[in-house]
Amino acid sequence: MKIKFLFILTVVLFSISSSFGEVIHVVTTTQDTRSIAELIGGNKVEVFAIASGYQNPHFVDPKPSYITKLSEANLYVTLGLDLESGWSPSLLTSSRNNKIQKGSPGYVDASVGVTLMQVPSSINRAEGDIHVFGNPHYWLDPLNGKVIARNICNGLERISPENKAFFEANLKTFNDQIDSRLKTWNTMMAGFKGSKVIAYHNEWCYFENRFGLQIVDFLEPKPGIPPTPSQLVKIINEVKTNNIKVIITSPYFTSSSSDVVSKQTGAKTLVLATSVGAFDSIKTYYDLFDYNLKLLSGSLK
Amino acid sequence: MVKYMWMLISIISFKAEMRAQVDSTKSDSLLLLEIQNQLGETPVPPPQPQVAASANPNISVIGDMRGLYRSYGTHHFDAVLNEVELSLESTIDPYARANFYYSIGEDAATGTFTSEIEEGYLTTLSLPAHLQLKAGRFKQDVGRINLVHSHALPFIDMPDAYINFFGEEGLKGDGFSLSWLVPNHSFYQELTFEGTSVGENASFERSRMLFLGHLKNFWDLSDNATLELGLTGMNGENQFGRSSNIYSVDLTYKWKPVQFNTYKSVTFQNEIYFNHADLDSIKVNSKGFYSMLSYQLSKRFFLVGRYDYSNTPFSNSYVQQSGSLTLGWYATEFQKIEVGGKYTNINEPVEEFNHEENFEQGYLRWIFIIGSHGAHQY
Numbered sequence: 138m139k140i141k142f143l144f145i146l147t148v149v150l151f152s153i154s155s156s157f158g159e160v161i162h163v164v165t166t167t168q169d170t171r172s173i174a175e176l177i178g179g180n181k182v183e184v185f186a187i188a189s190g191y192q193n194p195h196f197v198d199p200k201p202s203y204i205t206k207l208s209e210a211n212l213y214v215t216l217g218l219d220l221e222s223g224w225s226p227s228l229l230t231s232s233r234n235n236k237i238q239k240g241s242p243g244y245v246d247a248s249v250g251v252t253l254m255q256v257p258s259s260i261n262r263a264e265g266d267i268h269v270f271g272n273p274h275y276w277l278d279p280l281n282g283k284v285i286a287r288n289i290c291n292g293l294e295r296i297s298p299e300n301k302a303f304f305e306a307n308l309k310t311f312n313d314q315i316d317s318r319l320k321t322w323n324t325m326m327a328g329f330k331g332s333k334v335i336a337y338h339n340e341w342c343y344f345e346n347r348f349g350l351q352i353v354d355f356l357e358p359k360p361g362i363p364p365t366p367s368q369l370v371k372i373i374n375e376v377k378t379n380n381i382k383v384i385i386t387s388p389y390f391t392s393s394s395s396d397v398v399s400k401q402t403g404a405k406t407l408v409l410a411t412s413v414g415a416f417d418s419i420k421t422y423y424d425l426f427d428y429n430l431k432l433l434s435g436s437l438k
Numbered sequence: 439m440v441k442y443m444w445m446l447i448s449i450i451s452f453k454a455e456m457r458a459q460v461d462s463t464k465s466d467s468l469l470l471l472e473i474q475n476q477l478g479e480t481p482v483p484p485p486q487p488q489v490a491a492s493a494n495p496n497i498s499v500i501g502d503m504r505g506l507y508r509s510y511g512t513h514h515f516d517a518v519l520n521e522v523e524l525s526l527e528s529t530i531d532p533y534a535r536a537n538f539y540y541s542i543g544e545d546a547a548t549g550t551f552t553s554e555i556e557e558g559y560l561t562t563l564s565l566p567a568h569l570q571l572k573a574g575r576f577k578q579d580v581g582r583i584n585l586v587h588s589h590a591l592p593f594i595d596m597p598d599a600y601i602n603f604f605g606e607e608g609l610k611g612d613g614f615s616l617s618w619l620v621p622n623h624s625f626y627q628e629l630t631f632e633g634t635s636v637g638e639n640a641s642f643e644r645s646r647m648l649f650l651g652h653l654k655n656f657w658d659l660s661d662n663a664t665l666e667l668g669l670t671g672m673n674g675e676n677q678f679g680r681s682s683n684i685y686s687v688d689l690t691y692k693w694k695p696v697q698f699n700t701y702k703s704v705t706f707q708n709e710i711y712f713n714h715a716d717l718d719s720i721k722v723n724s725k726g727f728y729s730m731l732s733y734q735l736s737k738r739f740f741l742v743g744r745y746d747y748s749n750t751p752f753s754n755s756y757v758q759q760s761g762s763l764t765l766g767w768y769a770t771e772f773q774k775i776e777v778g779g780k781y782t783n784i785n786e787p788v789e790e791f792n793h794e795e796n797f798e799q800g801y802l803r804w805i806f807i808i809g810s811h812g813a814h815q816y
Contacts, residue, residue, distance in 0.1 A: 189661065191697045198694060199816050200664060201626040201656040208568055208619055223771075227812065230535060233619055235564040240532060262772065262808075361770065363737055389697055 161297055164206050164237075165214040166221050167194055168413040169276045170247055170285060172422040174214055177290050177307045181300050185210075187228075190414020191388040195266075199224040207232035210243070212292050216285075217248035220273035236296075245292035247285040251275045254342050265359030277411070278343035279315050279322070279426055286311050318423055322348070325430045329437045333379045335372055335404070337364075337386035337395060340411065348430065353379060356386070356394050364394040376402040383436050387411045405436050495528030495536075498809030500589050506546055507800035510792040518546040520803075523556065523587065527812045529563070536560045537812075539587070556587075557610065568619035578609040579617075579630045579652040580670045581688040581709040590814045592705070592732050592742045593764045594778045594801040599726025599748035602758070603684065603711050604639045611636035611648060626656035636674065641682055641713065641751045648674035664816075666690040680716040682751065692816075705732040713751050724749035740766040757785045764801075772807040 163184040165171045171186035178184070185206050188197045194216070207213065207228055215225055229238060236243040253271030260267055275281045290308045294301045330349035337356045345352050354375050358368040375381065376398060384395050384406045395406040409429045410419050419428050502521040507514055522542045529535040539556040559574030577585050583600065596606060611634030620627035632650040636642050650672040657665045670686040687710050694703040710727035726748035733741050742764040750756050762780035769775070778801040787793040 189696050193700060196700050198699060200658065201628070201654070201666075201816060202658045202664075204619065205623070205626050208621075227815070230561065230563065231570075233563075233565065233568045233570050235532075238532065238563055239529075266770075389700070391698065391701060 161212060161293065162210045163212040163214060164203075164210040166197075166216055166225055167276075169282075169422055169425065170214045170216060170289065172413045172420075173282065173286050173311070174212075174289050174293075176311050176422070177286055177304055178293055179303065179307055181297065181303065182212075182293070186414075188412070190410070190412040190419065191416075192412075193387070193389040194220055194412070195223060197221070197224045199228050201231075203228055204231045207237065208234050210234060210237050211296055212243045212245060213237035214245045214247055214289055214292065216273060216276065217246040218253070218270040218273035219268055242295040243292070245288055247288045248273070248275065249288055250284045251281050254346065255339075265357070266361030272339065272342050274340040274411070275343050277341065278347040279319055279422075280347065281343060282422055283312050283315055314423060318426070322426055322430050325434045329434060332383075332437050333381050335376060335381055335384045335398070337384070337390050340387065341385060341409075344429070348433075350433075353381065356384070356398070369394060369397055372398055373401045376404050383407055383433070385409050385433075388415050407432055407436055409433070495526045496810040496812060498525050498807055498811035499523070500525070500587075500811070501804075501806045502589055503804040503806075504546075504594070505802035508797065509799070510794040510797040513547075516546040518549075519544050520546070521588070523589070525811060530560060533564045534560045534562050568621060570617050570619075572615040572617075573613075575612045576610060576615065578611060578632055578634065578636075578648075578650055578672075579615065580604075580609055580650065580672065580684075581668060581686050581711075582666075582690055582707055583709065584608045584610075585815065589805045589807075592740060592766060593730070593744055593762065594776055594803045595762070595780060595799070597709070597726075597728035597730075597744065597748075598746040598758050598760055598782075599709075599711055599728055602748045602750045603641050603713060603726055607637070607639075609636065609639055609642075610634075611644075613647070625658075626654070628652075628654045630654070641676065641684060641715070642672075642674035643677055643679075645679070646675035648672060662695045663691070663693045666692075676715050676717070676751070678716075678718045680718070682713065682715040684714075685712045686710065701734070701737050703732075703734040706730070707732070713749075715751055717752060722752055722754060724751065724754040738768050740764075740768065742766065755786065756788075759783050774805050776803045776805075777801065778803075 161182045163174050163182050165186045167188045168186045168190040171184045174184045187203050188194050256271035257267055290304050293304050326348045331351055333351045333353045335354055336352050339355055339360050356364040358365050381404055384404050386395050386408055399406045410425055413419050413425050419425055500523040504518050504520045506516040524540045526538040538558045541556040542553040544551050557576050559572050559576040562571045613634030615632040617630040630652040633647050635644050636648045642648050652670045655667045659665055668688040673683050676682040690707040692705050707730045713724045715722045728746045730744040744762045746760045748758045760780055760782040764776055764778035766776040780799045783796050787795050
């Protein structure tokens with residue numbers, strides 16, 4: 138009886154674990170890597186992203202329901218560095234899925250090969266939330282999108298080598314799209330090179346670098362520390378002195394501090410999208426830059 | 439003449455060798471190019487800035503400083519470094535990870551320090567069939583708060599029922615824990631079995647193994663709301679050398695808007711323990727529970743209210759009830775200060791509380807963390 142039960146249990150488990158079929162189950166930590174994975178994987182993949190597009194990627198709650206998704210994934214894509222360090226490692230440990238653990242073929246660190254900015258020479262938490270490996274918001278430069286795409290493509294080819302040509306063709310299309318769109322994006326920003334702006338949190342350096350902005354200061358006195366009255370006074374003076382037109386913030390920060398600065402100086406607060414899905418119209422990685430640059434170029438005029 | 443001939447021959451042959459070398463380099467690089475093409479033109483990654491890599495585990499030290507007030511007795515105030523916890527966490531190899539928590543605690547009344555291995559266990563990463571095995575000394579999988587270290591709890595004092603049934607330090611033991619992620623596609627289910635030699639606690643003795651089963655159910659009600667229902671059953675030996683069973687139900691509702699999850703949240707958490715103890719002459723059925731509501735006022739402020747009701751493992755006529763309120767200020771993820779007040783009523787006054795029926799307690803707690811500390815469970 139016992140043996141029969143065990144046998145049935147084994148069969149059930151086996152059938153569950155092999156019920157994936159053809160499609161590759163990909164779990165990504167954010168919506169940006171979801172979009173790129175879909176563009177590269179096409180109809181061969183089914184992608185689930187953990188963080189929402191309007192969510193702060195540093196502070197995602199590791200809900201057990203994500204463990205269920207991870208336990209069945211063939212590929213896990215993380216933006217890496219220490220962006221998701223507060224929640225990704227514990228979810229991976231709980232997933233019981235050794236195909237996607239760090240070092241396994243199904244683990245993709247999208248940051249491999251990215252030239253990092255703001256790599257600290259020493260770590261001191263008195264400076265706020267300092268990122269050990271450098272600023273992790275690198276997907277906000279479309280050329281880094283090409284590195285992410287290459288890494289995802291490599292991951293897909295590792296677990297599905299028979300579809301290599303398909304993935305490579307999609308990667309080429311993606312790279313061509315980025316190259317051609319980048320020309321348009323650069324044209325949109327051409328008249329605003331060196332424009333001084335204020336940002337809420339230090340998460341725009343790659344975007345700033347690519348599109349020629351100059352972030353003068355942050356509403357947060359130190360990364361991760363909420364804006365203080367004295368910091369806002371300092372910002373108001375900087376905005377007035379430099380004739381700054383725009384304050385850029387993200388969907389997951391409250392607007393009270395930026396509203397104060399806007400009211401005092403007339404500078405416009407722009408809620409830019411930090412990820413795909415931040416706003417309904419941003420469906421793909423390309424849309425992310427279309428949206429932000431349209432908004433920004435319109436406001437800097 | 440012959441000498442010149444030799445020189446000429448050697449020069450020619452040297453030149454020829456040079457050319458051959460150049461040619462072979464050329465063909466090598468062509469071959470390399472071809473290999474690269476075949477490999478799918480993987481771009482050479484640009485040089486990376488140097489980051490100090492380390493094989494050391496994540497190390498952190500947590501300080502828990504407290505100020506205590508009690509209205510009963512003659513000694514009303516204490517200041518105590520309640521606990522210093524050293525934690526070391528790392529993967530061992532591709533197959534498992536290890537967590538160690540070493541704690542040094544100070545007794546508020548005497549000022550003497552005691553140290554203990556709070557937890558020390560390995561967790562497998564590569565078992566088949568969605569199984570995971572934990573081995574070592576660990577906190578038992580009962581209810582919601584037993585698994586959480588006190589510094590991460592939203593209140594300062596533990597619920598009365600928890601203390602009366604499991605003790606201040608909760609239920610922990612040395613042994614094995616096997617959990618199975620139920621392949622249920624509609625909601626999260628985890629089934630856990632544990633067999634341990636338990637540490638000192640009110641309900642169970644170490645003389646016989648404690649067996650425990652826990653089923654955790656978790657639902658996403660919406661993007662912003664979740665519900666968890668946990669069912670636990672355990673069997674062990676009580677201080678009379680007979681069998682004790684405790685069944686527990688925990689129910690937690692959380693609301694946390696995804697977009698502003700660092701600013702707003704509500705948690706409604708409840709846990710009840712039903713105890714069936716076979717004593718020498720009689721059988722006792724007793725119970726205890728708490729109900730907690732936590733409301734996040736702003737990014738940094740949390741207000742937590744709790745109601746406690748508790749019998750003891752060996753008496754259902756003893757009833758201890760209390761209401762408490764805690765206000766927490768979270769400076770960063772690494773520091774928080776909390777103040778709390780608690781009012782208690784006991785129907786059968788005991789020596790521990792100076793035989794007083796009603797009394798008040800006040801708490802101040804300052805938690806500070808240095809180093810790299812792993813994430814806590816949702």
